[in-house]
Amino acid sequence: MSEKIKFVHPRDQIATIISRIYKRGMTTTSGGNISIIDANGDVWVTPSAVDKGSLKPSDIICVKKDGTVIGKHKPSSEFPFHKAIYQVRPELKSVIHAHPPALVSFSIVRQIPNTNMSSQAKNICGPIGYADYELPGSEELGDIIAEEFKKGYKAIIMENHGTVLGGSDLNDAFKRFETLEFCASTILYGTQIGTPNYLTDIQINEFEAQVPAMLPEIDGIEYASDEVEKRLEICKIVKRACEQGLMISSFGTASVRWNENDLLITPTNVNRWDLAIEDIVQIKDGKREKGKTPSRAAWIHQEIYKNNPKVNSIIMTQSPYLMAFGVTDTHFDVRTIPESWIFLQDVEALKYGEHFKATNNQDILNANSTATIIQNDSVIITGDQLLQTFDYLEVAEFSAKSIVLGTSLGKMTPMNNEQVEDLRKKFLV
Structure with a gap:
């Protein structure tokens, strides 16, 4: 799918x-x-008791505005709260409910997770509601969730159940x-290695105001064959990053140097999962x-x-284990x-705000x-090459994950200075 989502059937x-x-x-x-x-008021919904790992478009159910059900399966047992959300928030056109770990x-x-963890999370998710427990599939659960959505929330934590979110379309x-x-x-992950720090609303507003x-x-622009090849490489790496959880649809930037200081870079406000070769932006002179x-x-x-x-x-992204640090x-x-030390060596950490354009921070x-x-x-x-940069990202995230997971076993014992010096001499780093 792409931003041309209105031309894709529900x-x-x-x-x-x-x-x-x-x-x-x-x-x-x-x-x-x-x-x-x-637009007709008909609701297209996933079916009940059908494998989510192999769901096909033909499995999707249509519940007509008059209640008629069209399709070869029963609609989801949670359909009542989907319907209730649409009734109280007509500007919402899609609902997702799941049980992510x-x-x-x-x-x-x-x-409720504090979305002031980052400016992107706060901006995209907004404040989060909370719905008390009720029996799954019941009208009572629908009523409670609808009451939370009435308050203006677009995302809600469901007590002992999971989450439900709405959007202006399914991409949203x-x-x-x-x-x-x-x-x-x-x-x-952050709580396993330390104490998470959160941004103030003022810090977030200052960043977003940039x-x-x-x-x-x-x-005039020309698309040389090597330029087109680099565009395709960016698209492949970005999709791969999304599939591996190293990027998400709302965040992640990749670029390559094309000619001297000219570059090709991902666009703003385009779903990373659906990035197409024509979306890549050329910056020349x-x-x-x-x-x-x-x-x-x-x-x-x-x-x-x-x-x-x-x-x-260059890849600039958010991945969960690295961001725990x-x-x-x-x-x-x-x-x-x-491998981790040879590829990454010392990783610098900069304070929030030092990436603002106004500061022009030389450490970055x-x-x-x-x-x-x-x-x-x-x-x-x-x-150097984009695949190499992606490999470094993978190594960094895997290393961060190992440290986070190892915390429950005991204090990390890093390689000592002598071992590191041997690596430096052997691999000339």
Whole structure:
């Protein structure tokens, strides 16, 4: 799917998104349900008791406005609360309900994740509601959820149950769902290695108020074969990152140096899962491809390339285990296994706000490290070829995960200085 979502039939939209949710481990074979209400007032919804891992468009049920059910299965048993949400919030056109592990963790301890973990999470998810427990599939559950949605929430934690979210379309609902689960995961992992820090509303508002100066447009543009090849490479890596949970639909930027200081970069406000080759933005001689808006982080990428001739690709993203270090004051020590140290060496951590354009922070622009964590915001990975940069990102996330998981076993014992020096000599790093 793409931003041209209105031209995709609801049954195809639902089949695509439920597949993504299942493959990412955010629901089970039997759990979760998705619906879309169309312009006629008919609701398209996932069926009851059909394998979510192999759901096809033909399995999707249509519940007509008059209550008539069309399809070869029964509609989801949770259809009553989908219907109740649409009745109280007519501007919402899609609803997702599932039991993703991190959000269920909050559900069973009866807490709400603090979306001030990052400006993106707060901006996309907004305040989160809370619905008391009622019997699944009951009208009473629908009434309680509808009352929460009446308060203006677009995302709700369901007590001892999971979460339910709404959106202006299915892309919007999925973006909110994926972002909230990422937020919850990061907080959970952060609590295992330290104490999560949260941004103030003032800090978030200051960041969001930044409007990058729009680059002038290129008058004429040519698409050389090597340029087209690099566009395709970016699309493949971004999709791969989404599939592995290293990017989410609402956040993640990738770029490659194309010619001297010219570059190709992902756009702003385009679903990362559905990135197409024509979405990539060419920036040449400080000008942008006509009719396209590059990532708001384009200035950081441009400056890194200017200051670091050996850097030819950059990934800026949020991944949950790395961001566990990004939301705490815990040092990310990569002296875990030889590969981690050889690839990453020392990972710098910068305070939130030092990535604002107004500060022009040289620690970011000089890219002295392969990986740099910006607290409560992102991780920046640099490298030569894009696949190599992606590999560094994977190594960094795996290393962070090992440390987080190992915390329950005991204190980490890193490689000692002598072992690190042997690696330095052997691999000339």
